[in-house]
Amino acid sequence: MVVAPPRRKVLLVEFNEITWRIIRPLVAQGKLPTFARFLAEGTVASPVATEVPPHLDPWISWMSVYTGRPREEHGVHFLEQPPETVHGPKVHDLAAEGGRSVGVFGSIMTWPPRKDIRGFWVPSTFSPDTQTFPEDLEPIQQLNLSQTRAHTPLAKGTKLVRQAGLVARLIKLGLKPSTLARLAAALAKFKLQPHRVWEKVSLQPIINFDFFERLYRQHRPDFATFHSNHAAHYMHRYWRSHDPSAFLTKPSDEEIRQKGDAITFGYQVADELLAKIERLVGPNTVIMVASGLGQQPYVDERFPEGRNVLRIRDINQLIDLIGMTGRCRSLSIMAPQWILSFPDPADLDTAESRLRQAWIERPDIPLFAVDRQGDTLCLNLTQRAFEDYDPNRRCVFPHQPEREHRLEDLAIASDPTRKEGWHDPVGVLLVKGPGIKSGVDLGECSNLDLAPTMLYLLNLPIPEHMKGRVLMDAFEADLADEVAPAGVPAVSDALAAPVVASGV
Structure with missing residues (x-):
């Protein structure tokens, strides 16, 4: 069977729960140069999650993004629920079954890994075990799961990094000497400045990107994902110190001194990773940066100082x-x-x-x-x-x-701060690459629109069950007017029409 080539390759960058509430002010301050470039040279939108509380959670919203289906159809209730109880298919599966090469790194609810693909598959850092495809990538998950299970990333996992055998395997898998030096410098810094131990959370995506970069260069997949949860962690814990204006109880000067730049630091790490991704991809690749959902300050009169997390x-x-x-x-x-x-x-x-x-x-x-x-x-x-x-x-x-x-x-109650950020249905989408319009803001769309848009770029059929639309207004005329080859349905008027997200 002759498989039609993709219109474009797609790399989905999943920065969990990032929000325009943080991005736009930091861009205006000149602190996020890569995000600023995406805003100027790409198309942006504000995907609104179809989920509403108490179901407004990232493992649910990301599955809506991946499947183009609302929660009532894909059936996700909690993180890493039995995969046989989840209804897809996900974009990753449709790409693989459509003859595309696939590279998955860290995406939520992607365990167990598919082993019938051309490419690589490293599931979420919350996975039940260390399975990967190929199997020789399992040391990556040994490191990731040790960090996640500790709930304070790298606090206990750093002991693994000191084990010579594991370090040697990780170096073979792409861990760079410069990253090891950065890790050693950070650990030394925390001894001198223990109040900045929160920086450890950002070491995990920095380390993981070394592995992803090697795999991406090796396979050059048609469709790939890279996921990081570090920015969400900072917003949940340190929003009051970042911007006290919305909170009923203001932070002390000492709290601001110790934690006030945590969120900015996390977003700057995301900006650094995005710059590396931009240099990594080929000339026919569209980068889509998405958040699944967003965050907002946690303000509740019952908990004026924030809610304890037990x-x-x-x-x-x-x-x-x-x-x-x-x-x-x-x-x-x-x-x-x-x-x-x-x-x-x-x-x-x-x-x-x-x-x-x-x-x-x-x-x-x-x-x-x-x-x-x-x-x-x-x-x-x-x-x-x-x-x-x-x-x-x-x-x-x-x-x-x-x-x-x-x-x-x-x-x-062992967390260093109370809950300071919580989920917001309005997320982030930035799209940049060949055939993508520059400087365009599409406003609000649905999180169900991302899956059909990615399938359109990959030149794959869009299943009838998908409730969203292709974001055609993001495309230049040459990309929007490309005719699907025989056997690949063109985008129907129904799919191209706006969809109002239920419950939003």
Whole structure:
């Protein structure tokens, strides 16, 4: 079978939760030169997520981006839920099945890796295990998962970097001596300036880009992705120090001194990576920078100083409390959530019932938020039940009425700051490359528009189930007027028509 070539290659740069609220002021201050160039020489838009709270989460919104389907259709409820319960196909799959070479690096909910592709596949840093394609890339995930599982990236994972055997394998996979020197300098800096330890979070994407760059040069895929969550981390934790204006309680001068440039630092790392990506791609490649969704200051009158984020103190203790020791597999995912997988459906039913029945202070205040998909439970403390962390609050598991617990036995508030940023449906899209208009702002669109737009650029059929439209106004006439070859449907009027995102 003759496979028609792509109109353009596509590299999707996934900077999770970045927002125009931060980008535009920093561009105006001259602090993001690469973003400024994309604004001047490319097309931008503000994709609005079709999801609404309590479903406005990145693992849901990114799946909407990848599939062109709303949450009600793709079925994602929580991060790394069993893949057989998720309905695609994703753009990555459509590209591979359409004969395109594919390179996936870090995209959310892409585990397990496909092994029938031309290219490479390194799943998310929240994946259940270290599987990659090809298998010799697994040391990358050994490093990534060690950082993610620690919940303070590189705080514990740096010990792995010091292991000579792993370092040698990572160097073979692309880790540069200059990056190792940068890592060593950063660790030395943190000893002298411990208040800047938050910079560690940005080391992970810098290290990962070395691996991605080598793989991209080796395979030159038609469709590729690169994902980083570092900017989202900074906004969740340090927004009040970055810009106190929206907050009910203002930060101290010392807090601003120690943390005030964390968000700017994170965005400048993204700017640095974007410049490297721009130099990396070939002349026929369109770069699409997207955020999945955005962020905004966390302001709630119930929590004038920000809300504590409580974490389960000891997951093994909790598993023992519900009588499931040795009967399930636990996995920490995005803090503070856990997933528990059960081979026995009866154990799954029992565990779900006992967790849902647990309460704090009164039987009508659930201790846990629980979601069930397939053989897996997603588990978190009911965060909004805790207006303040009182370690002596009474917690009860009704299946053990004779035993009572204090909150401090089960939960811990260990984050360096309270919650300061939360999700916003309005995200970011920047598109730059051959055939893309310069200096155009499309305004709001739907996050469902990205998948059909990428498929159009790849010269692949657009499935009828996709609810979005191709963003034709981003294209110069020569790209917009290209006729699809035989066997590849042209974009229909229905797909090219605007779609109003439901729930926005």
